[in-house]
Amino acid sequence: MSQKPKLPSSRKVYPVTNSGQESPTQTQYIESSKTISQDKQQKKNDDIKLITDEYPPVTQEILKLKEKLQLVDKISLSFKEVEKDDVYFYGDVIFNMKCGFGKQFNKNNLSYYQGEFMMDLFHGKGTLIYQDGTIKQGVFFQGRLVEDVFPFLQPSYDLKLDSFQNFPNGANFTGLLDGNGKKSGVGKYIWKDGSMYFGEFFDDSFNGYGQMSFANGNIYLGEWRYGQMDGIGHFIWKSNNEEYIGQYKRNKKNGFGINKFSDGRKYIGYFRDGQFDGQAILQKKNHLDKISYWQNGNQIVEPTQYTCEDNF
Numbered sequence: 001m002s003q004k005p006k007l008p009s010s011r012k013v014y015p016v017t018n019s020g021q022e023s024p025t026q027t028q029y030i031e032s033s034k035t036i037s038q039d040k041q042q043k044k045n046d047d048i049k050l051i052t053d054e055y056p057p058v059t060q061e062i063l064k065l066k067e068k069l070q071l072v073d074k075i076s077l078s079f080k081e082v083e084k085d086d087v088y089f090y091g092d093v094i095f096n097m098k099c100g101f102g103k104q105f106n107k108n109n110l111s112y113y114q115g116e117f118m119m120d121l122f123h124g125k126g127t128l129i130y131q132d133g134t135i136k137q138g139v140f141f142q143g144r145l146v147e148d149v150f151p152f153l154q155p156s157y158d159l160k161l162d163s164f165q166n167f168p169n170g171a172n173f174t175g176l177l178d179g180n181g182k183k184s185g186v187g188k189y190i191w192k193d194g195s196m197y198f199g200e201f202f203d204d205s206f207n208g209y210g211q212m213s214f215a216n217g218n219i220y221l222g223e224w225r226y227g228q229m230d231g232i233g234h235f236i237w238k239s240n241n242e243e244y245i246g247q248y249k250r251n252k253k254n255g256f257g258i259n260k261f262s263d264g265r266k267y268i269g270y271f272r273d274g275q276f277d278g279q280a281i282l283q284k285k286n287h288l289d290k291i292s293y294w295q296n297g298n299q300i301v302e303p304t305q306y307t308c309e310d311n312f
Contacts, residue, residue, distance in 0.1 A: 048107075048110070050105075050107075051063055055081055055088065055090045056081075056088035056089060056090050056103055056104060056105040057088060057105060058105050058112050059110065059131060061131055062105070062110070062111075062112045062129050062130075065133065065135065066112065066114075066129060069127060069135070069137075071127055073103075073114075074101045076101075078092065078289075079091050079092065079102075080092075080093045082098070086106070086107035087104065087105070087107070087108070088105045088106075089102055089104045090102065090104075091104075091117065092117070094281060095256070095269075095279065097119050097120050097256075098119075098121075099117055099118055099119060099120075099258075099268070100116065100117060101115070101116060101117070102114075102116075109130070110130060110131035110132075111128060111129065111130045112128070113126055113127070113128045113129075115127055116140075118142075118232075118245065118246075118258075121140075121142050121143040122140040122143050122144075123140055123141060123142060123143070123245075124139065125138070125139055125140075126138075126139075126140050128140075141221075141232075142232055149209055150199070150209055150221070152186045152198060152199065153198065159174065159175065159186065159187075159188065160175070161175075162175065162176045162177050162185075163175065163176070163177050169191075169192060170191070171189060171190060171192060172189075172190055173188070173189045173190075174187060174188045175187020175188055175189075175201065176201070182203055182204040183201040183204050183205075184201055184202055184203065184204075185200070185201060186199065186200055186201070187201050189206075191215075193215040194215045195212070195215045196212070196213045197210055197213075198210060198211050198213075199211055200224070203226075205226045205227040206224040206226075206227050206228075207224055207225060207226060207227075208223070208224060209222070209223060209224070210222075210224050212229075216238065216239070217239070218235070218236060218237055218238055218239075219235070219238075220233055220234070220235045220236075221233065221234045222234055222235075222248070223248070228248075228251045229248040229250075229251050230248055230249055230250060231247070231248060232246070232247060232248075233246070233247075233248045240262050242260060242261055242262055243259075243260040244257055244259050244260070245257060245258050245260075246258055246271070247271075252271075252274040253271035253273075253274050253275075254271055254272060254273065254274075255270065255271065256270055256271075257269075257270075257271055259276075264284070265282070265283065265284050265285075266282070266283040266284075267280055267281075267282060268281045268282075269281060269294070270294075272296075275294075275297035276294035276297050276298075277295055277296060278293070278294060278295075279291070279292075279293055279294075280293070280294060
């Protein structure tokens with residue numbers, strides 16, 4: 001635990017200036033008070049007794065809530081224990097990242113999570129339990145519940161109608177505009193063929209979080225940047241029932257991701273410009289996981305590696 005900072009020699013609080021801005025001394029005092037409060041909370045957390053019968057350790061209160069919820073547990077010989085900065089994790093670790101199923105206790109905010117992870121964050125089905133009894137259960141996206149990241153997709157969401165526009169190509173837009181008349185905020189854009197984007201806009205483009213429902217049944221849910229899939233996203237192909245969850249850059253898979261095939265096979269690894277590229281783990285039902293290396297969509301043949309693409 002970090003050493004407590006010394007109290008300022010003077011507790012005098014200077015008045016707010018006419019501009020509405022706080023004086024430097026007042027701001028410093030407030031920040032110092034916040035630090036002291038945080039240290040007190042940390043000291044309180046350090047004094048809490050943890051139950052260590054299993055890993056990760058949890059508090060008595062969280063254990064009771066966990067048992068009450070009857071969470072479905074998983075056990076695997078491949079699970080690893082990871083402890084860093086008072087965060088205890090036990091589960092799947094791939095390429096030094098929490099990825100797959102895991103259980104995690106965070107002593108800093110006294111919370112316990114059990115469920116799916118992706119790139120060190122809660123991502124997928126899971127349950128988050130806090131010491132004070134707060135429970136969040138459902139599907140997570142980058143550490144938050146889907147309904148918090150994509151509130152506009154909830155049935156109860158009230159779409160504000162700043163504007164309704166029809167375009168020459170047969171498309172229409174419903175949503176918010178900025179002071180310059182550009183699409184900004186949450187909106188819905190529907191093409192003539194029935195394809196629809198529902199999500200956040202900025203500067204007349206898809207920017208932020210949103211969902212694209214294509215006319216052929218494909219769906220993309222995730223991050224956008226200037227009209228392109230860019231960031232973390234989840235793409236589902238309806239025709240072959242395949243999925244991809246991971247990083248995008250300019251509409252293509254780029255970075256780390258998981259490609260799920262309709263027959264249950266998985267490619268867990270790196271992509272470049274939409275192709276398998278880099279180190280990966282190949283998973284197949286009733287088979288041991290295999291390490292593979294790829295370049296431009298092709299496996300690199302190495303005698304010591306599982307290299308037969310047909311067997312994958």
